[in-house]
Amino acid sequence: MKLGEKIKQLRNDAGLTQPELAVKAQIEQSYLSKLENDKGSPSFDVIAKIARAFELDVMTLIDSLDVSYLRDNMSHLPEIAVKLEERKMKEKAKFKRGYIVAASLIVIGIALIILGSSNSIFPETVYQYKSMGIIHKGELNDHYQPHPIRDVAESREQQIKRVADNIPRIAERSTLTRTYRGEGFVESYGEDRRYFELKDERHLESPWRDICTILGFIALVSGAFGMGYTFKLM
Secondary structure, three states: OOHHHHHHHHHHHHOOOHHHHHHHHOOOHHHHHHHHOOOOOOOHHHHHHHHHHOOOOHHHHHHOOOHHHHHHHOOOOHHHHHHHHHHHHHHHHHHHHHHHHHHHHHHHHHHHHHHHOOOOOOOOEEEEEEEEEEEOOOOOOOOOOOOOOHHHOOOHHHHHHHHHHHHHHEEEEEEEEOOOOOOEEEEEEOOEEEEEEEEEEEEOOOHHHHHHHHHHHHHHHHHHHHHHHHHHOO
16 A cells, blocks of 8 residues: 555544644645645655654554555655665565475475385384294204104104104294294294294285375475465565
């Protein structure tokens, strides 16, 4: 809004005629008429008088005017030049904050999308390992398998006796892990141990993967729009 438009609006809202406002502001009516038609170039003191006539702070009146109007028509006044510089600094700070927020949203969005597609954070596979029982010192990891142990050239008779002897020793234990530990791994219990053999792989769908991906796209799009809006305000 221009100064003339603002003065006329305030005068009409206050129910004053031009002569009445001119008296209150202690300026000539003809000069007030020029100001309302944006044909005059008032001093800061005149603007202050008009503001006081409406019981307004002069800076409140100035703040209600368009920045482009102030820059083009009133920046020659030192008081308004200082005000414009303050606005400029605030706009720069606002732009900087907006840029930082938008850039942060873009970075967070990309990170969430990568996170959602990463198997290392949300693994899809669960591995089941199974141990048949305790293995004593001197026994092989294959001690509980039902077929002959080839590593020691076990005979059929030896296999039958081993399997029969193992029946009272069987104490199954299973474990699930998201970490692949090979075809088998050993857990020690002093001189004894358990051999856990890979038995199954299960593929799971984690809802957190989709949640991260969706949130990532939302943050990315919001950051992109924020960045565009921030540069548009420059």
